[in-house]
Amino acid sequence: MKDYDVIIIGAGVSGCAIARELAKGKLRIAVLEAKSDVCEGTSKANSGIVHAGYDAVPGTLKAKLNVRGNEMMEELSKKLDFPFRRNGSLVLCFEEDGMPGLEELYRRGIENGVKELKLLSPEEVWAMEPAISRNIVRALYAPTGGIVCPFGLNIALAENAAENGVEFYRDHKVTAIVEQRPVWTEKPPAKEGRMYQVQVDGEIFEAPIVINAAGVYADEIHNMICEEKIRIVPRRGEYRLMDKNCGDLVNSTIFQQPSKMGKGILVTPTVHGNLLVGPTAEDIPDKQDVDTTAEGLAKVLNLGSNSVDALDGRQTITSFAGLRAHLVHEDPAEKSDFLIEEAAGHPGFIDVAGIESPGLTSAPAIGEYVAQIVENIYPAERKADFVDTRKGIPSMALATEEEREALIRENPAFANVICRCELVTEGEILSAIHRLVGATTLDGVKRRTRAGMGRCQAGFCSPKTLEILSRELHLDPAQITKEGTGSEILTGKNKDTAPGEGGTWKRTQEPGGKEALHE
Template identity: 55%
Template sequence: MYDVIIIGAGVSGCAVARELSRYQVKACVLEKAEDVCCGTSKANSGIVHAGYDAMPGTLMAKLNVRGNHLMGELSEELDFPFSRKGSLVICREKDGLHRLEELKERGEKNGVEGLKILDREQVLAIEPNVSKDVIAALYAPSAGLVCPFSLNIALAENANENGIEFYLDTEVQKIRKTELGFWVQTSRGDYETRYIVNAAGVYADQFHNMVSEKKLNITPRKGEYYLLDKSAGTQVTRTIFALPTNFGKGILVTPTIHGNLLVGPTAADIEDKEGTNTTADGLAAIAEKAGQNVSGLPLKKVITSFAGLRAHEDGHDFVIEEANDAPGFIDCAGIESPGLTSAPAIGEMVAEILRKKLGLTENPHFQGRRKGILDPSKLSMEERNELIQKNPAYGNIICRCEMISEGEILDSIHRPLGARSLDGVKRRTRAGMGRCQSGFCSPRTMEILSRECGIPMEELTKSGGESRLIAGTNKDSF
């Protein structure tokens, strides 16, 4: 019998798990994928939003601003990359000026600090590659960039180190209310718990509707992206937004925390909750619209395209509350943009609900700091040479595009909730994220995974499940 079961190991579920680990509690996270950060959380813009977009009074507005405020301190505690680069909302027509004013007023009501409307000359002075048609822009200095993988994984690792159990490859199939709480049927056995936190992304409505008569509806909203090579990463230095519409913030252009350039997303409501395929129409729309706000985009430098799904709830707000007719079932649903930014605040909010409900006391052994994977590129040459002398694996470069060493890959495998797939290594180290997109480093990474994890080469996967990397090969050859 658990006190709390969290369904979903995305950024919201892991943020709840990390905050909950501050208390003495028996809790676990159930995740259907082979790793954390495999759903909505792995495919987004990596932007820490300032908080001017959400309507005042909504949970989105409150938690966006709080999450933005927490992100800097959290990045220091958990050792993941974060930078406040700022953002601009570009206005190219005079009839859009009042919408910039509305966004500024909305942001100020939400508690966003430092918002300014810049004129054409001021905009071009700080971002010379934006459209020459620009007449004004809303500048938000508190906006920033984060690595969504690093944030999600850091939260999960720290939660796990503080006693929260994680069960991966464990798909929740049914939930039933019981006298003591809930019975949870999964693909790997049954669990009992007093409380459930429903952080299941696009599937949150399905679990909610198993226990509540007040139905929830989540629509998968697909967003497609282009990722450009690092040689294009200086095209802009801040996130460049179009004026937002009812379908979101439009096609943006932004540097990434690691120095690439990201362009997207589209916004298309679909029915398939696994529909993360890119489309010719979607990618064409990105190419057409992105150039409206940033001139000279070098789209010939695209190294990959991808798509993610946002969990759009009909009321267009976060749903974070205990179900009225299912005591003990706490929804953490409808977490679309700015969900990544809001995650630290979502974790606080849900953990506080559970603290009060369960009467939890502080965990005297809670360790709030976590050290990430060592990045040798941040060391001086002298320090790097000393490191290689102590551990020669750091002198063996596996991924040449991103200059990732065997030492870093070994760390990604052997740390808490370590990588067990090619994508698991990629998310933790960036091995395979460069210009060749794993074309050269994947065989060597696979050899390391097989050796360290004791997994036969023919059973290694790209991302769990049936995504095996080697097929039609005689096992005796290994």
């Protein structure tokens, strides 16, 4: 049995932000992640937007944590060295009928404390963003809106948490939680607490504080011990990622005013210079269903074109779908909000559930907020030696000539280009593998370095990356996976089986027309 002060279930952006924040105290912390890497669920497939905060209903946690998260993001991006840009966002309104809705957003924004909000005329919008449709009547401009690399943020938080002593257990899917009560915690202020045994495939992790940050699975974790059940419905969103050729079509993030036509599709540059268009919104029954659909991808393009006429579907380099963890409220009148609180009747069990948009933006604030809840029930002394900063993987693509030379001097592997499209070198991949909470899969390398994210989509570099992973992790190439067990890239060696193995293949005619031997 492994015992900790805090067990966090889920290494998505919320779980990792909480882990980092709690690591400021003298606490023994474990993060249990079901998947093979951090940032594998909702956190990896979203819009990468740092919302300004005019969307959420005033008074909700969403509103509060959104605005706070937005304020924290810039400084955090400097401390933890991940890509963030405050590019501003625009909400386009296409018809006079939509004006009350747009003005409502403006009022909400003011009430939520969003700074510098402005309503713009079409001319003002076009002056800023010439590619925007001529069919707009007005737009809401929020200069504080931004974009972030979702992987960059999540991984930076994880690495920095690990640097400060947090232990990460990947491929650790929680199968049961047993609550032992009553237990009196020894720590002051003495308070009745519980001890939770979190089971993972026969292994037991024990702690008085358990934080449920399991994304779309947060209901399953919650329902393992709580009498009052919750339900999370995965809400799927499909996206198209476009070539860097069109990455500068717009500078700001372009939203559409929600209307009868639906919630709207956003068009935004990414921090890496691509263009991202999406998402659709569709409630689905299966929490693993991140399939894209022909209809969804067509819709993304069609609706996106309402904002930016020049969108060109042929520039799509990949498409993907992500799941938002939508918490279903039994009372439909209840405002949709994050559920972040100690579960009733289960002291020390803290839910962080229903973290849908603006979850990514809110993540740093969710970390703070949850740390405060923990502090109230399980106070810990501050660590004097907390490391506040983290250095990311150097990027040869972004480095200046002098920086490139310095990197190569330090390690010549920085001159060995592996991914030609994104200019990622062996040096960067080695760093991704060997740092704390390092990459063990092709997708893990991709999210940390961008190897394979370019226009050839890993056609050339994946065999090379696989080779490096196999060499560095001392694994046979056949053991290297795309994204964890079951997603092995290779299935065996040549001629492991007879030609055409599988039973139905029969050669009826020898090449050259001779009669064939069956079987």
